[in-house]
Amino acid sequence: MRTTAITNAFVVTVDPDFRVLSPGTVVFDERGIQAVGPSGSVPIPREAEVVDGRGRLAVLPGLIDVHSHSSLLKGFSENAQLMDWLPEYQREHQVLTEADAYHACLISYLEALKGGTTTVLDMYRFLPQGARAAEELGLRVHLVPYAADHPTKKFFETLASTEDLIRDHHGSVGGRVRCWVGLEHITYCSAEMFRAALGLSDRYGVPIHTHTSEQREEVAAVESIFGKRPVLQFREYGILRPGTVLAHCVWLDESELDLLAETGTAVAHCPVSNAKLACGGPLDLRAMRSRGIRVGLGTDGTISNNALSQWETMKFGSLLQKNATLDAAAMPAE
Numbered sequence: 001m002r003t004t005a006i007t008n009a010f011v012v013t014v015d016p017d018f019r020v021l022s023p024g025t026v027v028f029d030e031r032g033i034q035a036v037g038p039s040g041s042v043p044i045p046r047e048a049e050v051v052d053g054r055g056r057l058a059v060l061p062g063l064i065d066v067h068s069h070s071s072l073l074k075g076f077s078e079n080a081q082l083m084d085w086l087p088e089y090q091r092e093h094q095v096l097t098e099a100d101a102y103h104a105c106l107i108s109y110l111e112a113l114k115g116g117t118t119t120v121l122d123m124y125r126f127l128p129q130g131a132r133a134a135e136e137l138g139l140r141v142h143l144v145p146y147a148a149d150h151p152t153k154k155f156f157e158t159l160a161s162t163e164d165l166i167r168d169h170h171g172s173v174g175g176r177v178r179c180w181v182g183l184e185h186i187t188y189c190s191a192e193m194f195r196a197a198l199g200l201s202d203r204y205g206v207p208i209h210t211h212t213s214e215q216r217e218e219v220a221a222v223e224s225i226f227g228k229r230p231v232l233q234f235r236e237y238g239i240l241r242p243g244t245v246l247a248h249c250v251w252l253d254e255s256e257l258d259l260l261a262e263t264g265t266a267v268a269h270c271p272v273s274n275a276k277l278a279c280g281g282p283l284d285l286r287a288m289r290s291r292g293i294r295v296g297l298g299t300d301g302t303i304s305n306n307a308l309s310q311w312e313t314m315k316f317g318s319l320l321q322k323n324a325t326l327d328a329a330a331m332p333a334e
Contacts, residue, residue: 023038027042070301090155120140120142123144145162194239241265248268257293269296
């Protein structure tokens with residue numbers, strides 16, 4: 001097993017105290033990080049490959065993209081609102097092949113890795129190809145098939161293909177590949193599908209992921225169909241609980257925020273994509289954090305972001321909160 005030691009580096013620990021060690025040393029091998037501390041205080045194994053980071057390296061934990069969609073497309077369907085953009089984006093899925101999916105995953109994961117992202121939650125199709133691409137690149141992935149059963153959305157995955165993925169790939173590649181149950185959107189999936197998805201999640205002990213409340217017009221459409229707001233309908237379906245992650249959540253009211261907090265449901269915040277698609281808002285991070293709702297950052301994939309940079313996501317996420325609250329200290333860098 002190869003051991004590497006990075007010495008004399010600018011080490012950003014991102015521990016509870018946000019300690020920065022300069023100079024610092026990090027020792028790691030295939031099992032993970034074995035030691036972190038000020039240079040000179042960390043024993044370096046004799047067999048380790050030593051990389052001198054003096055004056056040239058910052059070291060920090062790998063970044064995590066909690067909501068992405070692999071794609072072969074960038075700069076496609078520009079300058080469109082979400083509800084006009086979706087039909088254009090879905091053209092990719094109508095013609096997608098397994099070979100396309102493999103190359104889409106490969107180039108998307110490679111771009112993520114080059115930007116310091118080491119774990120990606122990928123909601124896409126033909127995801128055995130995502131497991132293959134991740135294994136080749138050394139990435140950690142959480143694979144979430146788009147699934148839907150609406151008669152007009154037959155080009156998405158099914159719960160049967162989702163179960164195949166979980167059975168064949170969950171926990172594979174030394175645990176680096178994890179699989180979830182994915183539901184594309186509340187209006188694309190029947191009540192029966194939600195019940196079956198919940199059963200599948202329970203049977204295999206895997207989380208559930210879906211989109212919601214990205215744009216006001218979307219929320220209004222859900223209310224017209226169900227007679228209630230999206231998160232309240234999710235409560236009726238029984239999917240709100242620890243382990244469930246809802247992407248976007250820009251337009252939640254107080255009752256929905258309270259419900260997420262009560263149930264331990266988490267949120268994937270995609271500020272760059274939301275801004276590009278003119279979703280408004282932005283998501284109220286202060287309201288979520290004050291309630292103890294867990295929030296992670298996602299790129300939403302190249303199709304709605306044009307990049308997979310979590311650095312850009314962090315900057316946008318911070319700036320949008322400052323701008324919306326008129327408070328320059330609303331979301332500091334840490």
